[in-house]
Amino acid sequence: MSAVGVVAAAGSGSRLGADxxxxxxxxxxxxxxxxxxxTLLAGGVDEVVVTVPAAERAAFAAALPGRVQLVEGGATRTASVRAGLAAAGPGADVVLVHDAARPLTPPDVVARVLAALAAGAPAVVPVLPVVDTTVVVDDxxxxxxxxxRARLRRVQTPQGFDRATLLAAYAGLPEGVELTDDAAVVRAAGVPVATVDGDERAAKVTVPHDLHLAGLQVAR
Known part of the structure; x- marks a missing residue:
């Protein structure tokens, strides 16, 4: 089974306070x-495509190995993933879509996603239990x-898919519709999504405090 990874990396750093x-x-x-x-390469992915802002292509090329393919991302995450899928080579059987903002995801998570796909799951996401009390508030x-919260889970990336299944789901997504992640895209097409264990280290970097916590993990 050959796997391609698509890394969504075209977003701005506004909430992170970055320039x-x-x-x-x-x-x-x-x-x-x-x-x-x-992380993707260490976890078993064969090919990686990174979606980037057009104006920053040179900076991304300098930061990444030469074997990584760069493609211009779109104005939204959905558009960027579409661009990444279109640029991927034809040989891959499965696709893993990963957020660049989850830098410390252990390769073991990638391997678990790949194993679930190899076992026949058409779509799979890594998840963690919700540990905080969760409430609904009124207006x-x-x-x-x-x-x-017993059945609630927090969804992480990389999210893995049978390639043909993901392509068909995106082809059937109406133009202009934006969903929160790729699992939502395939679920909208009626595809069941399996789960594997995620990892607390795969936390998303969104605000400066997240980056500080990630730095503490690296320093341990």
């Missing part, structure tokens, strides 16, 4: 995107209900 795309912000001296690509900000 560059978030994927180029450094963690322990290396851009976030370099960590994410390394006035008052707690209206508490949500039972």
């Amino acid at each position: 560059r795309p978030k994927a180029l912000v450094e963690l322990a001296g290396r851009p976030l995107v370099a960590w994410a690509v390394e 006035g900000g008052l707690v209206a209900d508490a949500v039972p």
Whole structure:
């Protein structure tokens, strides 16, 4: 089974307070995107495509191995993933879509996703249990209900898919529709999504505090 990884890295760093795309912000001296690509390759992915802002292509090329293919991303995550899928070579059987903003995802998570795909799952996501009390609030900000959390999960990346299944799901997604992740795209097409264990180290870097916590992990 051959796997291609698509890394979504075309987003801005506005919430991170950065003056560059978030994927180029450094963690322990290396851009976030370099960590994410390394994770995919170490976990068993054969080919990696990174979607980048057109104006920053040279900076991404300097930060990544020559074997990584760069493609211009779109204005939205959905558009960027479409571009990454279109640029991937024809030989891969499965696709893993990963966020550059999850730099410390262990390769073991990648391997678990690949193993589930090899066992026949058409789509699979890594998940973690919800440990905090979760509530519903009304329009006035008052707690209206508490949500039972036993069956709730936090979804991480990389998310893995049978390639033909993901391509068909994106082809059937109406133009202009934006979903939260790729698992939502295939679920909208009626495809069941399996789960494997995620990892707390795969936390997403969104705000400066997240980057600080990631730096503490690297320093351990």
